[in-house]
Amino acid sequence: MIVALAGGVGGARLAVGLAALCAPERLTIVVNTGDDFEHLGFSISPDLDTVMYTLAGVADPERGWGRADETWSFMETLGKLGGQDWFRLGDRDLAVHVMRTQALARGERLSQITRALAKLFGVTHAIVPMCDEPVRTLVLSESGELAFQDYFVRRRCAPVVSGFRFAGAEKAGPPDVLQALMQRDDVEAAIVCPSNPFISIGPILAVAAIREWLEARRFPVIAVSPIVGGQAVKGPAAKMMRELGLEVSALAVARHYGPLVDGWVIDDCDAQHAPELKALGKRVAITNTLMCDRARSIELARVVLALAREAGGWH
C-alpha cells in the first residue's frame, strides 16, 4: 500500500501519476481539508475537489481549480446582485458543493461523502480527507489571524505571514478507512506530494494520529520538493518561506520536514543540493519534477516509487 499526502494542484498531479502506476487497492490519497470552509451556505473542500476533478480528468488544466467545461452564470448573476463573488464557484462545480453540503447536513461523514462523490466521477483510487472533523487553517499575519480563504483568495496572499494555526486539529482523528490503513503492516511508503509544506501538508501533519503514525513508521517517506530553482511551482510557498525567515530552497524544505522524510526527489535545476541532502542522511533522486502534462506526472511518480523501493528495500 502506498499512501500519498496531498494538497491541491501539485498533489493532484502527482496523484494522477501514482494512480496510473498503482492498482486502486494499492494507493490511498490523503488530502488536506484545512482550507475547507463554509461560503454562501455551501460546504466547500477545495483540495478534495481538485484531487477528485484531476483524477477524473475534468479539472481545468490552466486555472488549477474547478472544472474544465465550466460555465459562470451563477457567479456572474451573484456579482451583479452585489453578492459575494470573491471566491469563484462555477455552475457545474456548485452541484458538488450542494451534494456535499446536503450530505453533511444529513449527518454523513466527509470521508463517506468524498468516497461517494469520487465514485460518481469514476475515480477508482481512494481519496480520503485527513479527518472527518472540521479543521480550519488560520494564517497568522501582519493583518491578524486570517481565515485561510480570506488570506488566500480574497487578499491574494498579500499579508506577511508569521505562522499558522490549525483550529480543530487537536480534536481531529483520521477517518475510519485511514485508521484501518494505519493498522496495516503492508504499507510500503508514504509520499509527500509537492504541495505547500505549511498550508497543504502542515494541516495533515497537525492531525496527531497521522503525524505519530508517520513518526513511528517502518516504511520510508518520500517527498517531492515543492520548491524548484528557488521558486514555488505554484502558490505562496516561496513567499511564506521568505516571510518566515527561511531560505527558499529545496534544502530548506527538507530541513523543515526534518526526520519525517527519508528521501527527496528534487528537480534537475536543484541538483547542487543533492550532496547537502545526502549529508543530512537523505536518499535523493534528481529528475524533471514539473508535471506539465499527464505523461510527466507518470514519469515523476515512477521516480518517486523507485526511490521508495530503494529506501524501503522492497522490489
Next chain:
Amino acid sequence: MIVALAGGVGGARLAVGLAALCAPERLTIVVNTGDDFEHLGFSISPDLDTVMYTLAGVADPERGWGRADETWSFMETLGKLGGQDWFRLGDRDLAVHVMRTQALARGERLSQITRALAKLFGVTHAIVPMCDEPVRTLVLSESGELAFQDYFVRRRCAPVVSGFRFAGAEKAGPPDVLQALMQRDDVEAAIVCPSNPFISIGPILAVAAIREWLEARRFPVIAVSPIVGGQAVKGPAAKMMRELGLEVSALAVARHYGPLVDGWVIDDCDAQHAPELKALGKRVAITNTLMCDRARSIELARVVLALAREAGGWH
C-alpha cells in the same frame, strides 16, 4: 393605493399591466408564498421570483418560471451525479436563491429580502410576500397530504385533489409594510389577479388578517377570471375544480369567491356568464383577458382599473 393579490404567471402578467398604469407609490403587489419550499438547502419562493422576474423584464416568456437568459450547467451536473433534479433551477436563478437563503439565515425577514432583491432587479413597484412567516400549502389528495411542489412539479398535478391546507397560516400575519397599508384609508381597490383560486389566492386569503381586512373593506375588490372558456389559461385550476366537484367556469369561480369579490372581468368567450354574474350582484367587464404580451397586459389592467373606478365611485 391599489393592492393586487397575485400568484405566479397570471398574477405577474397582470402586475406588469398595473405597474405600467400606476405610479410605484400607488401599487402594492401581495404575492402568495404558500408554494415556497426548502430544496437542496435553498429557500425558494417561486411566485415571488416569477413576479419579480416578470416585472424586471427578465422572465422567460415561454416557460412561465425562471429567467430568459438562463443556463443549466448546475442542474445538468447535479442530474449526472444522481442529485435531485426534478425541480429545475437555472444557474442565474440560483444566485437569487442563495442570496435569499443567506439573508433568511442571517435573520432578515422575507419581506425585507424581497424588497432588497426587487430593488437590485430595478423593480420600482412594491412586491410584498403575504407574510414573513413560513406558510406551506399542502394538497389533500388521493395520494395523501402532499407538499405543494411534490404535487405540482414532481407529480405534475396528477393526483386527484380533495382539498388544501395552509400549514402555518394560523400563525402568520401580514408583513409590516402590508399592515401599515391596511391601516390606510386611501386604498382604492384590491385586484384579485387571474391566478389559481385554490393554491395561489387561497393561501393569501388564509392569512386571517388579510381576509378580515378584505371582508371589512370600504373599497371594491375586482377579480379577473382565471377560467377562460371552461379552461385554465395555465396550471391545474380547471383540473382542481373538476376534482372538487365544481363546474369549470368563470361563474363557478365567482361563486367560489362569493361576497369577497365585487366585480368580475371575464373573457369575451365567457360573455354568456355576464347576466348570471350580474344576478349575483357583481359588476362585470368583458374583454380579451389573455395576456400574451405586455401590451395586452396593459389593456387588461386598464379594464380592471376602470371597473374598480366604476365600482368604487372614484375618478
